[in-house]
Amino acid sequence: MVTHGPTVRAIAAHAGVSIATVSRVLNDQEHVSPATRELVQQAIGELGGRGPRRRPARAGAVFLRCPYVLTDYFGLIVSSIAETLDLHGRQVVLNAGEAAQHNRVLPTLPTRPGIGGAIVVLPPEPGDELIALQAAGFPFVIVDPREDVPRDIAAVSASHFAGSRSLTAHLTGLGHRRIGLLAGPDNWLAGNARRAGHVSALADAGMLLDPGLVVAGEPTVRFGFEAARQLLSEPDRPTALVAFNDKVASGAMAAADRLGLRVPEDLSIAGFDDIDLAQATRPPLTTVRQPLAEMGRIAVGLLVRLLDHHRLDALHVELATELIIRESTGPARR
Template identity: 60%
Template sequence: MARLPGGRVTVRAIAAEAGVSIATVSRVMNGRVPVAPETRELVRRAVERLGAPTPARRGSAEGAVYVHCPYVLTDYFGLIVSSVAETLDLHGRRLLLGAGQASRPSIPLASLPDDRAVAGAVLILPPEPSAELEGLRARGLHFVVIDPMAPLHPDIAAVSAAHTAGARSVTAHLAGLGHRRIGVINGPSEWLASHSRMVGHTSALAETGTLPAPEFVRSIEPTPEHGYTAACELLDLPSRPTAIVAFNDKAAAGALRAAYERGLRVPEDLSITGFDDLDLGRSTQPTLTTVRQPLEEMGRMAVSLLMRLVDRHTIDTLHVELATQLIVRGSTGPAPRSG
């Protein structure tokens, strides 16, 4: 039976005893994601037989996992990192965090394969070139990428949201409300997520017999300020769009501001959608129709994959896409009759 040194019980042991996955045990333990009562009971009985899993000693770096997130840990990134940290704790693994835009990484990625204190790594939206990541893999580093920025080698494990399906669902929602002139405030054109979402958007529009008009598409760094600027350009066109699909909730908030300044009512004159389902989208007026990304589940799944890689288990699916969910709120409505 798998136990930590000193007879301490591991999450893996609980999962094996209950006949469920490690991710399921993590969900039961943190109580944040609904689990079927019968499954929860299986885990409870396993804990009764073996004892509760105990985190690793805080002072030890042995078998630590390095989490690389070169961004400010607000909303989107903070949710992912928190989920990774909680799940690593359940696995008895210490977290070494390198985060923040301004700071240098606490451990250079290139040194990770030679660092015996590091069992593996979780790389969140890594800006490093795919060739550099492939070099880390070739040198024997176990790691998982969350939300890759660029296409990855097939042998690199990755977890992301279903960007294409999410974008398709929100554009199909708008099309069902009669919108045909739909503006797109997309992310940077070189991002994998931007490409995938444009595919979904185009696919949904094609079912109505239309295609995205080039003048209705903008590619931006997805911030409120850039979202505002892009929306101003779209709304000042001679024939403006009746709806705007933004890359994320922050860009959508900027679009709401641009609409307000022009005296446009949302959703009566203009519908606006976001992506991510951050707290921001529930605070705007009107509240924001958006696509929910399973950010915390992405963190849990990445740790689960990493632990299997570290234990040298066979993994049939290295690239995992998690389902998104369309959340309809007050910022979308029927296309104006004049549009």
């Protein structure tokens, strides 16, 4: 509020706006256009008053929840988050490991002593728990949401649709027409977006998705092996496989080798993520690079702004992906 200066009524009269509008500006609330906000602040200055009183930043450590084994994909994100929080002088309380998936943690966060905010990575919790946490006024950011979240919940992810579309377009450009899709779980937001990108690229090449060329499952090496062996054992087998991630792609490579198929001469295989494994396969894997470390840094930036009581206009941030072409893809065998 303004102290030792003009009243709210005087500011409103000078700026030509309502008292309610002045109150919203003074309390740094939303629903005020930038032009109106500037007009009110100019009136405050001309009348010799002060601007809105800024609340102190919310204190406490950051609760970092990543209920998965911290290797490859998740390890890169968590390391980036921890390093960036340290630069901001924030301590981290880490909640990780697959066993943590069975603990109902989110409802307890607003009342945990010493916790100021949270970053949750691919949260397995249902959406209503995330909505309830946001309604409680607790600041948090989601990295790589598992399912759709409301627009007023801060979230960071990669552009799954665009990345998948560029990958399938690469394969159709090499002449592939029967492309198998080793998809992720049907209830994952990333899986749905990547499938949609795949379908879009097929449509650009004048093709429809063949349901018989799609196998969905948990994104593991074992799933990749079994799903690829299933598709490659068909009489009219695919000439290329697009995997949900690099682990699934490595399993597909093992299946191709077991069946005596050469990569890429007989079969092209591509992944997603560009973790270290992608360069360790033989041949090295064509994949889509996600900016995993940058996702962590952006998440910390959003959370710090929430802890400082800043308004966030762009709450859902999608980072660009990059197609990385290596030796695992080649022209379709005629």
